[in-house]
Amino acid sequence: MTRLEFDIQALCAWAPGLESAEDWKRWAREPTAPFSTGRPAIPDVPPNLRRRCGQQDAMLLHVGLRCLKECTVLPPVVVGSRHGEARATRTLLDLLAELEPLSPQRFSLSVHNASAGLLSIVTKNTQMSRSIAAARDTFPAALLEATSVLRRSTHVLLILVDEACPEDYRHYLDERPATFAIGLLLGRGPSYQLELVSQTGEDVPVSGAGLPLPHALEFARWFFGEPDEPLAWRSMHRHWRLRAARDSRIGEFVE
Amino acid sequence: MTDRSRYRLVSLGLVSSAGAGPKESEAVLRGESRRPEFTPIQLSNGRNVPFGRVGKGLPAIPEELDRYRSRNNQLLLEAAYQVSRPIDQAIRDFGRDRIGVIIGSSGSGIEEGEKAIVCLRKVGEMPKSYHLDQQDLGSPAFFLAASLDLRGPAYTISTACSSGAKALASARGLIELGLCDAVVCGGADSYSGLTANGFDALGVMSDGFCNPFSANRDGLNLGEGAALFLLSGTEGGVQLLGVGENTDAVHFSAPDPEASGAAECMRLAIQDARLDAGDVDYINLHGTGTLQNDAMEARAITKVFGDVGFRTRRGNGLACSSTKPVTGHTLGAAGAIEAGVCWWLLESRANWLPRHYFDGQYDSKIDPIPLVDEGSQVAPHIILTNSFGFGGSNCSLILGIER
Numbered sequence A: 001m002t003r004l005e006f007d008i009q010a011l012c013a014w015a016p017g018l019e020s021a022e023d024w025k026r027w028a029r030e031p032t033a034p035f036s037t038g039r040p041a042i043p044d045v046p047p048n049l050r051r052r053c054g055q056q057d058a059m060l061l062h063v064g065l066r067c068l069k070e071c072t073v074l075p076p077v078v079v080g081s082r083h084g085e086a087r088a089t090r091t092l093l094d095l096l097a098e099l100e101p102l103s104p105q106r107f108s109l110s111v112h113n114a115s116a117g118l119l120s121i122v123t124k125n126t127q128m129s130r131s132i133a134a135a136r137d138t139f140p141a142a143l144l145e146a147t148s149v150l151r152r153s154t155h156v157l158l159i160l161v162d163e164a165c166p167e168d169y170r171h172y173l174d175e176r177p178a179t180f181a182i183g184l185l186l187g188r189g190p191s192y193q194l195e196l197v198s199q200t201g202e203d204v205p206v207s208g209a210g211l212p213l214p215h216a217l218e219f220a221r222w223f224f225g226e227p228d229e230p231l232a233w234r235s236m237h238r239h240w241r242l243r244a245a246r247d248s249r250i251g252e253f254v255e
Numbered sequence B: 001m002t003d004r005s006r007y008r009l010v011s012l013g014l015v016s017s018a019g020a021g022p023k024e025s026e027a028v029l030r031g032e033s034r035r036p037e038f039t040p041i042q043l044s045n046g047r048n049v050p051f052g053r054v055g056k057g058l059p060a061i062p063e064e065l066d067r068y069r070s071r072n073n074q075l076l077l078e079a080a081y082q083v084s085r086p087i088d089q090a091i092r093d094f095g096r097d098r099i100g101v102i103i104g105s106s107g108s109g110i111e112e113g114e115k116a117i118v119c120l121r122k123v124g125e126m127p128k129s130y131h132l133d134q135q136d137l138g139s140p141a142f143f144l145a146a147s148l149d150l151r152g153p154a155y156t157i158s159t160a161c162s163s164g165a166k167a168l169a170s171a172r173g174l175i176e177l178g179l180c181d182a183v184v185c186g187g188a189d190s191y192s193g194l195t196a197n198g199f200d201a202l203g204v205m206s207d208g209f210c211n212p213f214s215a216n217r218d219g220l221n222l223g224e225g226a227a228l229f230l231l232s233g234t235e236g237g238v239q240l241l242g243v244g245e246n247t248d249a250v251h252f253s254a255p256d257p258e259a260s261g262a263a264e265c266m267r268l269a270i271q272d273a274r275l276d277a278g279d280v281d282y283i284n285l286h287g288t289g290t291l292q293n294d295a296m297e298a299r300a301i302t303k304v305f306g307d308v309g310f311r312t313r314r315g316n317g318l319a320c321s322s323t324k325p326v327t328g329h330t331l332g333a334a335g336a337i338e339a340g341v342c343w344w345l346l347e348s349r350a351n352w353l354p355r356h357y358f359d360g361q362y363d364s365k366i367d368p369i370p371l372v373d374e375g376s377q378v379a380p381h382i383i384l385t386n387s388f389g390f391g392g393s394n395c396s397l398i399l400g401i402e403r
Helices: A021-029 A055-068 A086-097 A104-108 A114-123 A135-149 A215-224 B022-030 B063-068 B071-082 B084-094 B110-123 B139-148 B160-176 B193-201 B260-272 B291-308 B331-347
Strands: A002-014 A077-080 A129-133 A155-162 A180-198 A231-235 A238-244 B008-016 B039-042 B048-052 B099-104 B154-157 B182-189 B225-232 B238-247 B282-284 B319-321 B382-389 B393-401
Touching: A002 A055, A002 A135, A021 A215, A055 A114, A055 A155, A055 A180, A077 A114, A077 A135, A086 A104, A086 B110, A086 B193, A104 B193, A114 A129, A129 A135, A135 A155, A135 A180, A135 A215, A135 A231, A135 B154, A135 B160, A155 A215, A180 A215, A215 A231, B008 B022, B008 B071, B008 B084, B008 B331, B022 B331, B048 B193, B063 B139, B071 B084, B071 B139, B071 B182, B071 B225, B084 B099, B084 B182, B084 B225, B099 B139, B099 B160, B099 B331, B110 B193, B139 B154, B139 B182, B154 B160, B160 B182, B160 B225, B160 B238, B160 B331, B160 B382, B160 B393, B182 B331, B225 B331, B238 B260, B238 B331, B260 B291, B260 B382, B260 B393, B282 B331, B291 B382, B331 B382, B331 B393
Parallel strands: A077 A129, A077 A155, B099 B154, B099 B182, B282 B319, B282 B382
Antiparallel strands: A002 A180, A129 B154, A155 A180, A180 A238, A231 A238, B008 B225, B008 B238, B039 B048, B182 B225, B238 B393, B382 B393
């Protein structure tokens, strides 16, 4: 068994229709997969950059900027996104199919770490940034990555972000498509404890009706809903259990 | 502060236009055989550009893993076969669940995605052979973990041109966390129309061979390939001594001409390794051959190593070269492939350094840095390798022989 721990010093979450702590608490009672268009205003982002942002970039910037307001020293950043810039890429693939020219700006902003790069420019944050992708395991992988960064830095900004992928791809998914961003400013400390236990046997692939929510949204449901029970799930051939040592989460939501 | 722990790069699998395996790639890296022919690829606008294609036939994806079928994953399989024995030993030593997989990739199997969209537009549905997992960014790590039956954490890092180097940094992190005893780490990227046409749109690709640091340089050549290391938390052999990572935070797709980010990145790596600038014998440059990168990198290297006049503790003087003329710019794989070249120099106790292929006309408008002399006999002990990517994402690695 491996035991990891961290503090959550600030948390900001945004999804279409879900902005305040109250919105998220209400959502946690009957969680659905947030899905529509609509994006946060991001007034602190200069207009020339704001213009280039898609929905995902805007969500990441919103939660990232809110969390970083709580920092005296800018931290390294870990971003976990399953689909990344899938919408931007799909637009480019359609142009490519017609042998149409690609826009250089659109291309450079279609890389997986595009929105992380935008955040670094807006905040002038020269600390390192890592963007992770791991399909259904994206949230746990990014959490591991963030705890490893915490061994060498006192804080890390962890952002989970995804847009519901373009419709033609949803048929292949093993979870419900969803649009959301969750930013967590993590620090060293014992408030949250993560236990990983290796399990034998295969992870059962999910299919058919009743697809689960992405793990990041299960985390949000737990954070805003049932604080006394640990959050448990299976991924990477392990049982994972996240528990809160003390009950002060809601006070850390930054709007 | 850094731990006193050790991180050994136990073994390497490598495939690029320079060859399959480090031994096979040696002749062209040394300059003993001709620079590889880069096959022309045609862009959407009809322009032909050289591309560093992997010529050899690649292993087929096993049928039960068909949902991950892509050339990208075939490149990874080729590299994996080259390290299969050390991996089997690691499984015996540590157990499958203690071995992680971290892969850097910018494109994954996007070429499969391109073909799927062409089909969708023509006939109104996706091809039967298509699965989202072929192009999913997480798939390189998942595919490799499934092929090798490794059950530690598996995921992909995707930060454009610094991905492959960052994969090694992340791998070190998983061992430090106590979650893994070893990690299969590296990178892979393969040809895709999206990437080729995208770089063309940025105006950074050359029509001819790339010509790094030359007054006549006019852009990069793309290439494909894969490199995989087995990294373990053990002493001896070639060590991953230090990592520097940071972000320019200035401009999205162009490097900062002041080079402060790149210079600081190299300093961070040197500090992390508890060394001084004078300890570095050889630098494998990012050296893409674009006007902007080479000017910036020359400035950065001068800032860090120029103060000591490029002198080294061992007395031979610092020497630098880019191996991208031999492999092409392999994007998400570059940091790992180039670390692979550096690893081979150390592992084989080489008395040579990789040739810097160019037309010999160093650009007098950029800071002068010492390039590798043809035929020079230097036995490097400490090597620095640079990767500077989109989004201002920088990563420098220091490899050395355990002393």
